[in-house]
Amino acid sequence: MLTQPNPNPIPTWLAIMRLLRWDKPTGRLILMVPALWAVFLAAQGKPPIPLVAVIVLGTLATSAAGCVINDVWDHNIDSQVARTRSRPLASKALSVKVGVVVALVAMVCAGVIALYLNAFTFWLCVAAVPVIVFYPSAKRVFALPQLVMAIAWGFAVLISWSAITTTLEPATWLLWGATVLWALGFDTVYAMPDREDDQRIGVRSSALFFGKYAADAVGVFFAGTAILLAGLGVVMDLQLAFWLALVIATVVWIWHYTRLRKPNHPTSVYGEIFRQNVWIGFVLLAGMIIGSN
Secondary structure: OOOOOOOOOOOHHHHHHHHOOOOOHHHHHHHHHHHHHHHHHHOOOOOOHHHHHHHHHHHHHHHHHHHHHHHHHHHHHHOOOOOOOOOOOOOOOOOHHHHHHHHHHHHHHHHHHHOOOOHHHHHHHHHHHHHHHHHHHHHHHOOOHHHHHHHHHHHHHHHHHHHHHOOOOHHHHHHHHHHHHHHHHHHHHHHHHHHHHHHHHOOOOHHHHHHHHHHHHHHHHHHHHHHHHHHHHHHOOOOHHHHHHHHHHHHHHHHHHHHHHOOOOOOHHHHHHHHHHHHHHHHHHHHHHHHOO
């Protein structure tokens, strides 16, 4: 399908901002959350402030690079999907060459930030790059591309935790598993409104893979997240604040599951659930910080 030239072109700087998704902070924050979980838990609630700043800047640069790489891979597909056809590369507000340059700049920025970290953590950052680059193409060859995205999300835990301890511990892997399942859950929800377009175009998603059981799969992923976080709380001897936060998160996840199970719910439900998982993440973060002291 050919995309018509935009009759009202936006300024280049604004198009680049949209390409980086800086006009949509939800996706940036939802990657930042597990990175902050890890750095605060590994430091027992009191990480060095400069390191927290590095983690925040690193997640911003990495998520920006991932978004641009995704759009470079998918600009022809995005132009055929209602939700994504207004993206700068799909709408031709920017050229693919500009997209490549922006992606490289973002990756270089992330790499420079990673130099602040210890050697082990730096090489974990390097190991994450192929996953980030491969994820956009996974939907063409892999039935569960959201799993690749979730593993990329999991690197935020490994990187941030090892930045404090220079190692990975059993508790690290509990948090990693919880993050992977959480990301699988909310990204499956994110993919649900695109099912008809994805099927028509021929790309894959977990929402298509699970079909009529997609809502149940999301429920299982969120339940697994809660169970692993509970295990983490036991292993790390986290205090009451963490358990209260986990109860709140679990209740909201159950509510999300029931909303997804309702027939004929409005498509706005998917976006609402995705956005609500951001504040769930911050509620859990607050519980982890207070419960670590």
